Amino acid sequence: MYVQSARHPRIAAHVELISLIVMLANVFTVHLKPISSLAGPTHGCAYLFVVIATWRLQQAPPAAKAVALVPGVGGLLALRQVDRADSARAQTEEVGASGETDLPSGVAERSALGLRAGS
Numbered sequence: 001m002y003v004q005s006a007r008h009p010r011i012a013a014h015v016e017l018i019s020l021i022v023m024l025a026n027v028f029t030v031h032l033k034p035i036s037s038l039a040g041p042t043h044g045c046a047y048l049f050v051v052i053a054t055w056r057l058q059q060a061p062p063a064a065k066a067v068a069l070v071p072g073v074g075g076l077l078a079l080r081q082v083d084r085a086d087s088a089r090a091q092t093e094e095v096g097a098s099g100e101t102d103l104p105s106g107v108a109e110r111s112a113l114g115l116r117a118g119s
Helices: 007-028 033-056 062-067 074-098 105-113
Strands: none
Touching: 007 033, 007 074, 033 062, 033 074, 062 074
């Protein structure tokens, strides 16, 4: 399976957050029009890029796609969830490939069948 890189969405998520901080700092301090006219479109483009790129990531869980819609920090939170899903998937594949577990054989067989210890 081909796994897409999350490098570009990660860069855009950081740009989105930084541009939001710049815009808010500008509004609450000097409110210079050139800064607003530069940071606003930058933030908007970065936000749209993060949302679209997250929705296009094949390994992104549905929760990550929903969190990406939150302006400002949504992209970073979505990429955090994608990273967690990737690491969980890698651990599952690693255990499945080796066929070995740290559990005793009876426990491992019951857990593979979805049975509880008392069953």
